[in-house]
Amino acid sequence: MDGDGSDDEVPSLVQPEANAKLNADEDEEIPNLVAGLDDAAISKVPITIVTGYLGAGKTTLLNYILTEQHGKKIAVILNEFGDSIDIEKQLTVSDQNSTEAKPIPFVPLANGCICCSVKDIGVAAIENLMEQRGELFDYILLETTGLADPGNIAPMFWLDDGLGSTIFLDGIVTLVDAKNVLKSLDEGYGDEKKEEAHDDHGPLLTTAHLQISHADVIIINKTDLVSGAEREKVVARIRSINGLARIETTTKSQVPQLEGLVLDLNAYNEVTDADLDFANKGHSHLDPTITTTTLIFPPLGEDEVSRFDFFLRTMLWEETLPNVPSAAPFEIHRLKARVPLQNGRMLLIQGVRSIYDTNEVTGAGGDAEMAKLVLIGKGIDHSSFEQSLRLTLSGATRI
Numbered sequence: 001m002d003g004d005g006s007d008d009e010v011p012s013l014v015q016p017e018a019n020a021k022l023n024a025d026e027d028e029e030i031p032n033l034v035a036g037l038d039d040a041a042i043s044k045v046p047i048t049i050v051t052g053y054l055g056a057g058k059t060t061l062l063n064y065i066l067t068e069q070h071g072k073k074i075a076v077i078l079n080e081f082g083d084s085i086d087i088e089k090q091l092t093v094s095d096q097n098s099t100e101a102k103p104i105p106f107v108p109l110a111n112g113c114i115c116c117s118v119k120d121i122g123v124a125a126i127e128n129l130m131e132q133r134g135e136l137f138d139y140i141l142l143e144t145t146g147l148a149d150p151g152n153i154a155p156m157f158w159l160d161d162g163l164g165s166t167i168f169l170d171g172i173v174t175l176v177d178a179k180n181v182l183k184s185l186d187e188g189y190g191d192e193k194k195e196e197a198h199d200d201h202g203p204l205l206t207t208a209h210l211q212i213s214h215a216d217v218i219i220i221n222k223t224d225l226v227s228g229a230e231r232e233k234v235v236a237r238i239r240s241i242n243g244l245a246r247i248e249t250t251t252k253s254q255v256p257q258l259e260g261l262v263l264d265l266n267a268y269n270e271v272t273d274a275d276l277d278f279a280n281k282g283h284s285h286l287d288p289t290i291t292t293t294t295l296i297f298p299p300l301g302e303d304e305v306s307r308f309d310f311f312l313r314t315m316l317w318e319e320t321l322p323n324v325p326s327a328a329p330f331e332i333h334r335l336k337a338r339v340p341l342q343n344g345r346m347l348l349i350q351g352v353r354s355i356y357d358t359n360e361v362t363g364a365g366g367d368a369e370m371a372k373l374v375l376i377g378k379g380i381d382h383s384s385f386e387q388s389l390r391l392t393l394s395g396a397t398r399i
C-alpha cells in the first residue's frame with residue numbers, strides 16, 4: 001500500500017488549459033486530488049457519485065443505503081427534477097451560476113439522513129450545500145441523471161479550490177441494468193446522445209460506455225432478469241471495458257456491503273499494485289469502443305521522470321503520442337499508475353480525462369516492482385502507446 005510515504009509526499013497537480021475554465025481564477029493554487037493523505041482531509045466530506053443508465057437501479061440503491069446501518073449522516077443530492085417524486089417538486093435551485101448563497105432546502109430521510117435536489121450539479125450548488133453543513137451531514141451521495149457523463153462531473157471536486165478544500169471525491173459507482181446494458185453499449189438504445197456519439201466517426205461511444213469507463217465500482221443490477229450465462233457475458237464485456245473497477249452483481253441493488261463498495265472507497269487516494277496487476281490480467285477486448293490497457297516498464301532514472309511527465313501531458317492534453325505521430329485518434333477516460341523511481345521513491349498517478357495528479361512517496365514497492373500505467377479509453381492501440389513511451393523515455397524528443 002502507498003500510505004507509508006505520506007509524511008513527505010510532494011504533490012504536483014497539473015492542470016491542462018482545456019480545463020482551466022473550471023477554475024474561476026487560473027492563478028489560484030490548485031488543490032490536491034489525492035486528498036486523503038493530508039491532515040486537512042480528515043475534516044473533508046467525502047462524496048460518492050452514483051451514476052448509471054436510465055432505470056438501472058440508482059434510486060433503489062440509495063433507498064437501500066438509507067435503510068441500512070452505516071453510522072453516517074448522509075446528504076443525498078438528486079440531480080434531477082421529476083414529477084413522480086413529491087420532494088423533487090418542492091426543491092429548487094434555479095441558477096447554478098449564481099454566486100448568491102441561496103439555501104438549498106433539505107428533506108429529512110430515514111436514518112438521520114437528508115435529501116435535496118439540484119437542477120445542475122454546479123460548483124455553486126455544492127458550495128451552498130457545504131455552507132449549510134454544520135452538524136447536518138458527514139457524507140454526500142450524489143445521484144446523477146441517467147444520461148450524465150461522470151467524466152464531466154468528477155473533475156469539479158478537485159479543480160475548484162473552494163470546493164476542493166471542503167469535499168473530496170471518494171469514488172464513482174456505476175449501476176448497470178444486466179438485462180439492457182449490452183443493447184445500450186451496442187446500439188445506444190434510448191440514448192439521447194446517440195447522434196453526438198456518431199459524429200465521432202469511430203465505433204459508437206454511448207453514455208453507457210462513459211459511465212462504465214469512469215467507474216471505480218460497477219454494480220450489475222437486475223440479475224434476476226437474466227440467466228447465469230447472460231450474466232457472465234455482461235460481466236466479461238464490462239470487465240473488458242474497465243479492467244480497474246470492482247464489479248459486483250446484485251438484485252434490487254442490494255450490495256453485499258456498503259463500506260468499500262459504495263461508501264469510503266478511497267478510489268482517488270490509493271493506487272495499489274494489486275489493482276493495477278488485476279487490470280493487466282489480459283481481459284479480452286470484447287468491446288470495440290473502450291478498452292483497458294496496461295503499459296509496464298522498468299523504474300525510472302532521474303532523466304526519465306520529466307520525459308515521462310511529457311509523455312503524460314502530450315497524451316492527455318494534446319491527445320497525441322510523442323514520437324508516434326501516425327497513431328490513430330484516441331481518448332483517455334481514466335488513468336492510474338505506480339511508477340517506481342531508481343532512487344527508491346515512487347510516483348502515484350491518478351487521472352480523469354485530461355486532468356492528472358502525481359504524488360511522490362517514499363518507501364512504497366519493492367526492488368523488483370516494475371512501473372505500471374493503466375489506461376482506460378477509446379481507440380487505445382497498445383503497441384503505439386508502448387512505442388511512444390519507449391521512445392520518449394529514451395530522450396527521442398528534446399523537452
Ligand SMILES: Nc1nc2c(ncn2[C@@H]2O[C@H](COP(=O)(O)OP(=O)(O)OP(=O)(O)O)[C@@H](O)[C@H]2O)c(=O)[nH]1
Pocket residue numbers: 052053054055056057058059060061145146175221222223224225250251252253
Ligand atoms: N426486476 C428487477 N427490478 C428492479 C431491480 N432493481 C430495481 N428494479 C426496478 O427497476 C425500476 C427502476 O429502478 P430505479 O432504482 O428507479 O432506477 P434509476 O436508475 O434510479 O432510474 P432513473 O432515475 O430513471 O435513471 C424500479 O421499478 C425498480 O423497482 C432488480 O434488481 N430487478
